[in-house]
Amino acid sequence: MEKEKHHIVPYKVYFYILALLITFTFLSIGITKINLGEYSVLGAMIFATIKSILVLAWFMHLKFDQPFLRIMVGFVILLFFAVIFITFLDYYYR
Amino acid sequence: MEHVTQHAADQHYDPEANKLGMWLFIFTELLLFGGLFIVYSIYRFLNPESFKMAGHELNLTIGAINTLILLVSSMTIAMSTSALQKKNKGLTVLLLEITIMLAMIFLINKYFEWGVKFDHGIWPGSEHMLNDLSHGEILFFGLYFVMTGLHALHIVVGMIIIIVALNRVQKGTVDENRPTLLENAGLYWHLVDLIWIFLFPLFYLIH
Numbered sequence: 001m002e003k004e005k006h007h008i009v010p011y012k013v014y015f016y017i018l019a020l021l022i023t024f025t026f027l028s029i030g031i032t033k034i035n036l037g038e039y040s041v042l043g044a045m046i047f048a049t050i051k052s053i054l055v056l057a058w059f060m061h062l063k064f065d066q067p068f069l070r071i072m073v074g075f076v077i078l079l080f081f082a083v084i085f086i087t088f089l090d091y092y093y094r
Numbered sequence: 095m096e097h098v099t100q101h102a103a104d105q106h107y108d109p110e111a112n113k114l115g116m117w118l119f120i121f122t123e124l125l126l127f128g129g130l131f132i133v134y135s136i137y138r139f140l141n142p143e144s145f146k147m148a149g150h151e152l153n154l155t156i157g158a159i160n161t162l163i164l165l166v167s168s169m170t171i172a173m174s175t176s177a178l179q180k181k182n183k184g185l186t187v188l189l190l191e192i193t194i195m196l197a198m199i200f201l202i203n204k205y206f207e208w209g210v211k212f213d214h215g216i217w218p219g220s221e222h223m224l225n226d227l228s229h230g231e232i233l234f235f236g237l238y239f240v241m242t243g244l245h246a247l248h249i250v251v252g253m254i255i256i257i258v259a260l261n262r263v264q265k266g267t268v269d270e271n272r273p274t275l276l277e278n279a280g281l282y283w284h285l286v287d288l289i290w291i292f293l294f295p296l297f298y299l300i301h
Contacts, residue, residue, distance in 0.1 A: 018169040044295035
């Protein structure tokens with residue numbers, strides 16, 4: 001039990017995650033430089049989402065923590081999207 | 095039995111509950127910024143052209159540099175918890191000091207970035223903004239100052255928490271057996287990083 005609580009992440013794993021995060025940062029800058037119109041916003045947000053999953057899973061240890069924390073985080077994100085969806089239903093059909 | 099004697103001195107120390115409490119606090123922070131992101135997305139939906147024009151005023155280079163600074167500082171504080179668990183106190187302290195320095199550099203960049211905006215007469219309620227800018231541009235800069243300002247406030251608070259954790263590591267009250275304070279400081283710092291990950295494309299990458 002003690003062992004699973006104190007999972008020690010090797011330094012190099014954090015280093016790889018940082019490399020991925022920096023790569024996605026430059027990709028999101030790159031995609032907005034190309035003129036894709038509406039899709040450049042979508043692309044930048046997809047890269048931001050991938051980055052946030054990397055931060056949540058590895059830097060914030062959700063990957064190694066107990067499942068109920070992941071479920072709770074998922075619920076909060078779902079709540080956020082539900083509110084944004086309902087708000088846009090209102091504005092879009094005015 | 096061995097388990098009991100080992101933790102007799104730490105009977106009020108509950109790492110799982112500590113972590114859960116920190117996450118509950120992080121949820122309130124996520125929803126606080128989430129509300130602001132919803133306000134942003136509605137106003138951008140209603141004023142797409144003004145947001146695009148106002149977005150070009152922001153300095154992409156400073157925004158990108160600050161993104162890199164926060165990402166690196168997130169890695170250094172994450173590494174510091176590994177170092178603490180490996181009983182490498184010296185490295186833990188060094189990594190935390192680097193994190194605090196990077197936070198400081200972020201704030202200095204922010205100071206210059208806002209300074210340039212002030213020099214151009216752009217601040218909430220300024221003459222130039224109220225007289226010359228469109229409704230949508232005023233909304234954009236209002237949200238820009240509120241959201242990056244609130245984020246910068248979180249950087250300051252994060253620095254204070256990291257300094258406290260650093261002190262406790264040096265005193266030895268936070269160590270490999272009681273790492274929770276450092277882990278929670280890390281969680282808070284990653285939250286600050288997480289928010290910036292979305293602030294950056296929404297304000298600096300409008301094209």
